[in-house]
Amino acid sequence: MTVSSAGGFGIYVHWPFCLAKCPYCDFNSHVRHQPVSQEHYAKALATELARYAEMVPGRTVDSIFFGGGTPSLMEPKTVETILNEVARLWHLPDTAEISMEANPTSVEATRFAGYRSAGVNRLSVGIQALDDKELKILGRQHSVSEAIQAVEIARKTFPRISFDLIYARPNQTLKAWEQELNRAIDLAADHLSMYQLTIESGTMFQRLYAAGKLEMLDPDLAADMFDLTQEITAARGLPAYEVSNHAAPDAQCQHNLIYWRYGDYVGVGPGAHGRLTLEDGTKLATSTEKHPETWLGLVETKGHGAISEDRLVRDEQGDELLLMGMRLHEGIDVPRYEQLSGRQFNPQRLLNLQENGMVEWVSNTRLRATQTGFSLLNAVIAELASD
Ligand SMILES: C[S@@+](CC[C@H](N)C(=O)[O-])C[C@H]1O[C@@H](n2cnc3c(N)ncnc32)[C@H](O)[C@@H]1O
Ligand code: SF4
Structure with a gap:
């Protein structure tokens, strides 16, 4: 893939x-x-x-x-x-x-x-x-x-x-x-x-x-x-x-x-967001003007209503993948996280989260939040994202 x-x-x-x-x-x-x-x-x-x-x-x-x-x-x-x-x-x-x-x-x-x-x-x-x-x-x-x-x-x-x-x-x-x-x-x-x-x-x-x-x-x-x-x-x-x-x-x-699986999506219309992986591998975060009539005017005069198109660095991609993927019961694919972000989980922090019953491995490669972890999800994600 x-x-x-x-x-x-x-x-x-x-x-x-x-x-x-x-x-x-x-x-x-x-x-x-x-x-x-x-x-x-x-x-x-x-x-x-x-x-x-x-x-x-x-x-x-x-x-x-x-x-x-x-x-x-x-x-x-x-x-x-x-x-x-x-x-x-x-x-x-x-x-x-x-x-x-x-x-x-x-x-x-x-x-x-x-x-x-x-x-x-x-x-x-x-x-x-x-x-x-x-x-x-x-x-x-x-x-x-x-x-x-x-x-x-x-x-x-x-x-x-x-x-x-x-x-x-x-x-x-x-x-x-x-x-x-x-x-x-x-x-x-x-x-x-x-x-x-x-x-x-x-x-x-x-x-x-x-x-x-x-x-x-x-x-x-x-x-x-x-x-x-x-x-x-x-x-x-x-x-x-x-x-x-x-x-x-x-x-x-x-x-x-x-x-949630951090795939690609085009976002059109006032205030829409998108995430696009370009042919050269760049991941772009797009957003459009929110006010409907202003958006319409922009598209009609400039050909688009985009107000930002930012290249996401690897660290940002890793953070986004965690924020989205850890919401899922199926959890995240850890090798993909490592490949996108260029970083690895801090082994001690990961062990602590496991020992406290916050996260668990679903397979050799997938990690997810437990039922307890779900009720403290933001804290769990912050811990996973820390050095
Ligand atoms: C884009 S919104 C609404 C779609 C549609 N216009 C409607 O009202 O049914 C999608 C969903 O977000 C939920 N929602 C919106 N604001 C919320 C809030 N402050 N707290 C909890 N749920 C919210 C509602 O259940 C809503 O159906
Ligand atoms: S204001 Fe509109 S979008 Fe928001 S909940 Fe009500 S009907 Fe849905």
């Missing part, structure tokens, strides 16, 4: 618009009260794709991911245009995973069939909570019954579906989460993403928290919820394959695996 094909090759397309801004969210998402010209955006996304195809030509695309923002506000025609462009620029096999994030309002569910016809074969629905009062607190634009209906439509429309939940919400009890989780698994197909609520800077929740108007859960209770989530999902056939992602065997999200 060549270095550039290790971890796979994916395309990320960012759609930066939402119906409303959720108070916890710090993703690059913007509300526009006038419809945007999807034709202009589709053309600009195609322009960025063509530029990246010159930088990393001839690759086979393992996955495409439409993320946001709210990509289910895209017209199916826009999605189709982008998929046709990817197929024109690279090799896009029938087996490629083509995912889209969707919000479960009834209006968006009416577009699901159009996305399927355009080529999307996996839908990830943002449900967030199975309680109407909680959905209101989270600022969501849909009810529980709309969400359930959207999942039912998605199940009939796409070969693969997943949905997202947020737990460790203010005032949530362990018992309430246990019930909600079991109900979610009843509703789920073969993949679920469950994130602990985090207070992100610049969000409404952060302002409320700073003003003492929002109480976060006790971290010990949040940790108990994490442990319970691992136990219940494993017992019910959807074990964790990454910190927040659970799936039946063979149902993991291939696109996210590319990130």
